[in-house]
Amino acid sequence: MAQIDTLFLYNNHEVLRFSDLVVGEGVQANQFCIRHGDRAALIDPGGDLTYTPLTIALSRRISLDGLDYILASHQDPDIIASLPRWLMHTRSQVVVSRFMASNRACRLWVAMVRKLGPRMIVPQHGGYFAGEQVGHFLDWLAALECGVDLLDSQSYRLPVSEQDLTFNKCI
Known part of the structure; x- marks a missing residue:
């Protein structure tokens, strides 16, 4: 079952960590959301196995219409394999880090x-x-x-x- 940790909360600004999204043989990774007001960014959206549980957990905390950015720390499948689905179902822009x-x-x-x-x-x-x-x-x-x-x-x-x-x- 997905676990959501609030790492930071001040006024209208929040940083969330999503973990334990994969059941079974999949690679566990942390996904993050930075929310400011009704706008948000998702960091490292995860592999194919994380998409559905993360979408459900994330939509309990933010409106997916307010998801402006998806940031990818690198190109490994456990980090961005779900990216096409996020791009299909949100208006997010993708940012890749160094x-x-x-x-x-x-x-x-x-x-x-x-x-x-x-x-x-x-x-x-x-x-x-x-x-x-x-x-x-x-x-x-x-x-x-x-x-x-x-x-x-x-x-x-x-x-x-x-x-x-x-x-x-x-x-």
Whole structure:
């Protein structure tokens, strides 16, 4: 059964997390909604298995006519496979965010986020970070090697041994 957590609520502004939408073998992911007044944005709408339960849960909190944007953090099926259905049944515009291509991208993002002084960070999968955990998470992310940082000489080697190359040169 879908779980809805209110992560932030102030005046007419609300941030919701939807979880436990998939039953069985499907990939669990968090979906989010940011609502301000009667306008809203859906973040990471999920895979095909999440569409119906998320639509039901979301429509209990907002009017789907007020869903202006769908934001996708990346292109994995558990994040955007349901996107065509959302676009067919709402007037939403789609926005795709940046890819963390290297540690430098992570450090720049962390520096930007630290200026906001977040009290909570909620990732795509699993629970969320609050209080002291936010700083620990940002420290970890600032040190994370990812993308092109993981490339080394083994990533760019011929699929044959040097002995085979020497033999081929002699022929």
